[in-house]
Amino acid sequence: MLSRPFSIAAFLVASLASSAASAGVVTVTSYDMVNGNGATQYTTPTGGQNYFDFSYTKTGESTPAPNAGTNGSPNPIPNNSNATNVLTGGTGKLTDGVIATNNFSLVSGSNGTISNGFTPATSPYYSSLNGQPSQYVGWKYQDPTIAFHLAGGSMVSQINLYVAANGSGGLVGAPGNVTLSIGSTLLNASEYTETISPYTGGNPYASSTALITITLSKAMSSSDLFTLQLFRGALEQDGYDYENQYWDPINKKFNDPLSGFQENAWDTQLEPWIMVSEVEFLAAVPEPSTWLMMIAGFLAVGTLSLRRRRQLATA
Incomplete structure (x- = not known):
């Protein structure tokens, strides 16, 4: 023997x-960020289309935090400096294990569930989603920063971000760049690689989802603080179409003063919305x-x- x-x-x-x-996927014990945006930031607020982290629940509590369903910024034109609703000490949509299987346009009203599904003859699928939780947290005119606290005992080698893809329409696009800080140190771009690829899952309506993969050249301890900042990508065709539709050449201004599209998207040439469904941290495997x-x-x-x-x- x-x-x-x-x-x-x-x-x-x-x-x-x-x-x-x-x-394996390393457990996220909590993450901190400014909550997403919603109807306040739309040209014609409808009372719906709120991309908040509705399920965000503080550690040790059984119900979502009171501010989980509140706009990250009450200003019609939000930015990184005037946000008022910061979520801390809990977890929510970004780490619930649910990767988006539907288009971001299926959005929620005030209770975090999909309410605008429809049933055209060719696509009866959408109506069946009414009442289900929405799958994205979204930010407009912002480059959101999200700090993740992970369970200790692992070495992280890869980070996956499932986001609304370029070409999704609706002034929404994938981040053009993602930076990573470990603790208080911003990593140099040479210390990791960043790729983006389509993610369809098993659902024919998931073609608007993309996977951003960040691969570290050297695995980092999960005991460290991982901070991601997502930067908006270049303005897409829908942004140019929007400019042509709303620009008033006589008065030389937009006929859409509420959204601030001109100064926040057209002048900067950046797509207004970033939307994230899920973030995963993967443990390193020995070589x-x-x-x-x-x-x-x-x-x-x-x-x-x-x-x-x-x-x-x-x-």
């Missing part, structure tokens, strides 16, 4: 082939070379142990 060290080594060899699949070193170590210990037993048996 194999000695225990040899059994352990055999187990590690068997595990090596499947190590890539063993990467094959690390596994091989561990196996070699166990084999060495096993060999030495077996040699000593033989010496004792012949003594």
Whole structure:
């Protein structure tokens, strides 16, 4: 029968082939951010279309925080400096394990559930979503910063952000860039890679979702504070169409003063809305070379142990 060290080594060899699949999602214990925006920031407020983190619940409590369903900024033209509603000490939509499977246009009113589903003959799917939780938190004219506190004991190697994609329409686009700070240190762009790809999931209406993947060149301890800042991407065709529709060439101003589109989107050439569905932190998986070193170590210990037993048996 194999000695225990040899059994352990055999187990590690068997595990090596499947190590890539063993990467787990690190638990987010809380995240801090300015809440999303809503009807106040629309050209014609309807009482709906609120992209708040409605389910945000403080740690140890059983019901959402009172300000979870409140606009991050009550100003018609929000920005990073005039936000008034900061969510802290809890978790919500961004880490609930639900990746968007529908378009951001299916939005909620005051209670955080979808209320504008419809049933055209070709797409009966949407009406079945009425009453279900909305899936995005959104910010307008802002580059939101989100600080994540993670459960300790892991090394983080990758971060996934599921966002509303470019080409979604509605003045919504994927972040053009995401920066990462560990603790109080802003990482240099050479310390990680950032890619974006389509994410469709298993739903034909999820084509408006994109996956941003941040891969760290060196894994970081989950005990550190991970802070992401999302920067708006370049103005898309819907923004140019909007400018053509609302620009008054005679008075040289927009016929849409409430949204502030001219100074906040047209002049900056940035797409107004960023929307996020889910953020995942993935634990690092040991490199094959690390596994091989561990196996070699166990084999060495096993060999030495077996040699000593033989010496004792012949003594």
